[in-house]
Amino acid sequence: MKRAYRILAVDDEDFNQELLQTLLEPKGYEVVTADDGKQALEILSEKNIDLILLDINMPVMNGYEVCLRVKEDPRTRHIPVIMITSLDSRESRLKGMEAGAEEFLQKPADQAELLLRVGNILRAAEYEDAFNYAIMALARAAEANDLDTGNHILRVGEFSALIAAELGQADKFVEDIRLQATLHDVGKVHIPSHILKKPGLLDAGEMEEMKKHPAFGAAIIGDHPQLAMGRDIALYHHEKYGGGYPAGLRGEDIPLAARIVTLADCYDALRNSRVYKPCYDHAGAYRIITEGDDRTRPADFDQAVLAVFKKKADRFEELYIKMTDQAAAQKRSA
Ligand SMILES: [Fe+2]
Ligand SMILES: [Fe+2]
Known part of the structure; x- marks a missing residue:
């Protein structure tokens, strides 16, 4: 009852x-x-x-x-x-x-x-509440196939909200991105799990397959006006600041919400270990995002978003620790 x-x-x-x-x-x-x-x-x-x-x-x-x-x-x-x-x-x-x-x-x-x-x-x-719950349920369903855990999407939402607030976006935008950023990889339900879970780097054919997940995500979310931001995020979160996929958009042609999620997602992905890569501590992730490595370049990010990350890096670390401990504690008590 x-x-x-x-x-x-x-x-x-x-x-x-x-x-x-x-x-x-x-x-x-x-x-x-x-x-x-x-x-x-x-x-x-x-x-x-x-x-x-x-x-x-x-x-x-x-x-x-x-x-x-x-x-x-x-x-x-x-x-x-x-x-x-x-x-x-x-x-x-x-x-x-x-x-x-x-x-x-x-x-x-x-x-x-x-x-x-x-x-x-x-x-x-x-x-x-029911709307928010349904969005989260959809985001979690898409993860069943993937290696990310439930808290990856929650943390990406939280980091994105932090960046949006620091950029001076309205409360509505901040709340929307907190929720709808969780949908960024929803298109991965269509990607075979042997690709998602492959230890080691993907070959060219597998990479082509993987690159379809943004368009799949946009198709799943559809064109409901309340979810327009989520659709943009799913479709454009791999555009980088130019030179990404699927549309090859550049700079401010990429919707702001997607530019924000790109960095939030990158930070969290670096912190987590995967079968194909080790994880980094905060300092390591910070270095890669701000100085670059063979996969990531600082120029991949919107420079205003990057500046917020640099300024609020401590807060990213705090949130990561807090939201990871919570997940571990929940697992233990389940
Ligand atoms: Fe993605
Ligand atoms: Fe992600």
């Missing part, structure tokens, strides 16, 4: 907390309460929360601040926030929107309206 949605009600007044509880609990929601912003953040770090109802004026940490923190943290930013404001002004709404709140309700909240908003926002979040 599906578990009840868990709503975090943050309000410094007991009376308001009780009001929300008596309204929401009979409708099957689980309500967790917090008296101030600091307590809310503590609860968020311990429990899975599906929705936050957030008061603005509170001691210790106000609602705007809580909302900002929630939206900054990759672990909580997907949780929708409804701000409940007694400050009936345009300014407080704008501040709330800037902090990333999805919805606003005026205090005292109209009960029917509150229930409708809560229901709608949870349903929308559920669809988004």
Whole structure:
């Protein structure tokens, strides 16, 4: 059975907390309460929360601040926030929107309206969640045939999001690339596994076969508008900055998302061992990307993307370690 949605009600007044509880609990929601912003953040770090109802004026940490923190943290930013404001002004709404709140309700909240908003926002979040889940499932299915592990695609997504954010891309772009970069090699489902798993270098014929995976990937993803970025990434992540395949595009003719993923994928591939190659530590991977070797040249990358990599190299190393340990721990506990 599906578990009840868990709503975090943050309000410094007991009376308001009780009001929300008596309204929401009979409708099957689980309500967790917090008296101030600091307590809310503590609860968020311990429990899975599906929705936050957030008061603005509170001691210790106000609602705007809580909302900002929630939206900054990759672990909580997907949780929708409804701000409940007694400050009936345009300014407080704008501040709330800037902090990333999805919805606003005026205090005292109209009960029917509150229930409708809560229901709608949870349903929308559920669809988004299911969409993200399906993308990940597709990406994982394609890996079954390959030597990469589940966390390769997750790390490539995370590195790509890091680069995009550093390049000053909008939040939407950053979130999209985090998810859709995982599809970069989805076309490999069509490549025979004796090629994917071959120890040693591929011969010319095998290489030709391998070079078809970007077009296969684009065909699998198709032309859904929500997945346009994923399609670009799958199709163009081997274009390099010129001289790659399949289209032989150059420079900025290659979509930015693909230019970003090229570097993210390269770093992660260098860190992992394969039957045909050893793995490198961070310093080794850094050296190859920034100085080149017989397979990789710094000129293969968008120079702005490369500059971000150099600047944020420590962060790449941290993320790699964190996301690899997690995978190992999950395997052990499975
Ligand atoms: Fe690829
Ligand atoms: Fe990859």
